Amino acid sequence: MSATVFSLLPPVVAIALALFTKEVYMSLTIGILVGAFLFVGAQPVTAVQTVLSIMGAKIGGNVNILVFLVFLGIVVALITKSGASKAYGDWAAKAIHTKRGALFATIFLGVFIFVDDYFNCLTVGTVMRPVTDKFKITRAKLAYIIDATAAPVCIIAPVSSWAAAVGSSLPEDSGIDGFNLFLHTIPFNLYAILTLLFMIFIVVRNADFSSMKKYEQRVAQCGSEEIVGGETMDIAGRGKVIDLIAPILVLILFCVAGMMYTGGILDGVGVVEAFANCDAALSLALGSFFTLVFIFVFYLSRRVLHYSEFCESLTIGAKSMVPAIMILSLAWTLSGICSEDYLNIGGFVSSLVQGSAMVGVLMPAVMFVVAAGLAFATGTSWGTFGILIPIALAVIGSGDVDTLTITTSAILAGAVCGDHVSPISDTTILASAGAQCNHIYHVSTQIPYVACVAGCCVLGYLADGITGNGYIGTVLSIVLLIVLVAVLNSRQKAENKGAECAEGTSAQNPQNP
Template structure:
């Protein structure tokens, strides 16, 4: 309690100081075309996310902490003008809350439809006859997450909705379910050639650089250590039953019957809908398969594939947001027709699922809106350019240590801003400038992608972290606090591997090849397994003691 109170006192003192400075120097609103805050691209530009993250982790109050962080950013941006601070907070086109509220999605409605039709319940019935262990339930969650590789949002919501009844039956904690969902969202999408993330990466490679973005993305996959090591770590934890730090407490409590550990229930009583037995597994599988195919169609359609552009170019030049909305709309229409033909849902049931889907998304969308607004405030203050300049200045002196430097910078930037896409979109052009060609360019871009996913995975204000909590119906703070030690373990192994990879490139030079990348990936996996086994042995000794 004292720690929580001290956190709030510190935050209020910082906020009061900024408010006093703003009120004491009323200033004037500058010309929008030439306006820049006094702290632009400086260390203070990182203050808003730091305030929000520290408060959220210490007070367990996510909404209030994000609001304090957003207000801090608005005051910093205002340059001493209270009117500008209020306008920025709500109406700024690049970072204001009203602008962020305009984002939407159809995925929640589709998930509600599958639940209503009985597809998820039917899968639960099938799983109850085939999955009889905690490891089996967790492994099924992992496999389903890997199979749904098109988009991380749909991955989080679908895997959570389908697997919650299965993992609950096998007494797997909601925190562990959220971790498994999060570990197969961004980490899988960033190494899947056909995904919205691949499209975002390829579009981040600057034009005129002479590099094919999609080809470069494929070459980075073996060097994307954090993504691959996270999946390997999940498998190790599942099949060895190893857990540590706060996750161990959640899992021990789950075995005793308490799936939540804390009293926080952001999704109410969490009671599953009644199963009338009409649904079958096909009622779940068919909409998911159609959604994946429709999203791929939507992505290449927006990229001009049906206007004569080749598949790779169309995919790399697509509009990911528009393509996914188009794909989810097609899947929504198919699902309605499919369920009506199978007589598992009436029109009234279908209509009822629309508000039900929106209702299920209220809590995550509220957190997402606040997180996006905080990210917008951080961008308005130029935080990403401050971090990028630090990286650019160190590139020449530390050439072969650059991969690990890029990785750590990307982790920090993604953690502070809550966005991996924004992180690699600003860092990839810098990397391309530092290494115009060669294997070091591939390694460095991979380190950027890996670090961006790692920071995104750790950050409490990341959209995928929030959606994983929503999919598992888990308290967001519980998910963040239990996942962080696991993410740090994988990140530490990844950082060590980027040091090894940079030194290897120094000795091999132009003779490095695909086989080199595969050998280095093997070394990375072995290193992580050694670390995890050491942790397992030490934890075993502590338990016996």
């Protein structure tokens, strides 16, 4: 079954089941088992043994990423427990005086917390809800802002759990440094860049449209909005704003220092070379560990938290990252069963497209669409990385670095796009929970926004493939977004003018009862 059409069956089964059942974990598990049976035949014990062998190897090879996730969950729990998040929210409510200011404060906090999308959603939603409620910003709008500053920001942030996940998606024998490749994809990650620009336009011009506009109008007419209650925060400390800002800054600084350390900065290499040669996963684990040490001293020395409360947060934070760890472990295993040593899905795809110039031209755009569909179906960007990046490497090879960089950026952009709009995505669910918004309302109101940005991305990646220059696609997609924004802005003005005229006519010609 290796390198045949049957090698496509495991991911296809996983996608189909995810769409039908809306359950990601079981869908990935069944897809893995299907792949194992295809590889070993009708031998249940051997199939399970193969799965456990692959999973053990994948987890063992990426254990530092899992350690980082656990430490990060503990950091979030400690900041929450200390009351620092609440303190920031109270401060923001006093310092902000306009609706636009509240939205920009939400965006700023979302961009500032770029180390992890879970961290982002959990913190931004909890902190900014009281502020946005004060200015009558709908929960659906808040959920969109949270979602649009979660994964899109993390995927272009070098110091993040996502950077480590992307780097780990490359096969160990590829001869390519995953973190270095990730850094080169940042200027070509069109979806992340355009989403941030589009979101700023929506806020500046107050130019909501389609489902979001109808939702906003309905809430304005009703005078109230359905709010989905979430779990109350268990705040035990007397934290201040500095107790939120300082740990995040320290985490960033320690992670950057860890990257330079593992890259050989103490051995005399330059800063750029150190970043290029660093062990990103180990660096993030080191940075997060020493951040916990800092928080321990910083909080306990000032009696922000008691020792028992600090210890209690350790287990709470670790438990919060179990879903992410499960997704990663299953995604790595599915990627492993599809790898060259087993079903060799990359070899099959490579044999289909080998020698086709047209496929090379269309590769970035095709990979963007495929990644978006796969992430939408499975609800996970990281699983999409693990499946598609090895395929792109098998098709393109490690020799053509420019094409591989552009195609990888298209995969990352498409994965974030699909994850952003998927109703079964953890990030989407957490964004709804953080805003305490009805989940279906959040998904339905942001679909038109995602579709607009995705359309510009497809055309941009087509330009990348045709010209072989990633910067041309980036510029073209931004220009297309500007044109789209101008059209939406003119329509908004026309609708507002029409509404004013209708109100004026109604006032001049009142109807008699």
